[in-house]
Amino acid sequence: MRRPPEEIPDMLQHWFIGWAALRAYPTSWASGHPAARRRERASGWEFFIGNPAPLDLAALAAVAADSPDSVLSVWGPDVQRYVDQAHLAGLSLVSTAETLMELDLSGADAEDPYLADPEFTLATARVGGRHDSSDAVARYATTIRTGQTLAAWGTVAVVGDAAVFDQLQTSPDFRRRGFGRMVVDALTARALDHSVQRGLLLASPAGQTMYTRLGWHVVCPVTILAAPSAAPVAE
Structure with a gap:
């Protein structure tokens, strides 16, 4: 059951709803993409986007860069492009260790x-x-x-x-x-x-x-x- 990259945003939405409910995290869709306020942090949000087009990623990276103590989680195969675009917004790579599994x-x-x-x-x-x-x-x-x-x-x-x-x-x-x-x-x-x-x-x-x-x-x-x-x- 292999999924094309185009299906990653739908999988991300399902996962996000379940994950946030299990952990009772406050959530927001104000950016047009899911975000959760992690209780492990004083004020930061974690923003999520799946298989993003360049313009969509650039816009969300700018939002994350302007949000104190926030993190951007990008799901998809084009890791180097995500890192390069995020760098232009002032974000740095933290990890690529985790994977989505089905x-x-x-x-x-x-x-x-x-x-x-x-x-x-x-x-x-x-x-x-x-x-x-x-x-x-x-x-x-x-x-x-x-x-x-x-x-x-x-x-x-x-x-x-x-x-x-x-x-x-x-x-x-x-x-x-x-x-x-x-x-x-x-x-x-x-x-x-x-x-x-x-x-x-x-x-x-x-x-x-x-x-x-x-x-x-x-x-x-x-x-x-x-x-x-x-x-x-x-x-």
Whole structure:
């Protein structure tokens, strides 16, 4: 299920709605593109644009450059052009490490994973109500615990036909035991209670390896740009 670059803006919109709802970030579309105020920062916004035409990127880069402590996230394959254009607006490259990944869920298993070890418990719950002004129709959180110790966790939001996965983590002491896959499988099972056809997530370089083994594929790199005074917070 390979997507042409022209479909990246639609994928970005679905992902953004789910991601912002899961993290309860204030959002704005005043620039004509999605933006979220990251709670990790005092005042900065993160602006997003997918597969941008040169004029659209130039306009949004100027907005980001004029917004204190803000960051511009550009999704698409033409990384060098994005960096060159952003440089003209006074923005510098921060990272190209993350990638957008997608999974075909049309034939996915709706069964909850089986956790054989009796010392561990897996739980999935619907969280919060419908996020104000958001099109995310449902949100779920999954945890794997042993006693009071959190071994692995993650969240998913349902937006249209997409399941947006976020904050997928495994504690260092519990890695390489399959817990990360169990969390994804449990969240997928709940997302499939709705009419989802695809999964979306942003992956770090380490995460890409695991997700590729699980059948995900890379759609495009994510180019992060910021003014020299901005200090982006890692995912």
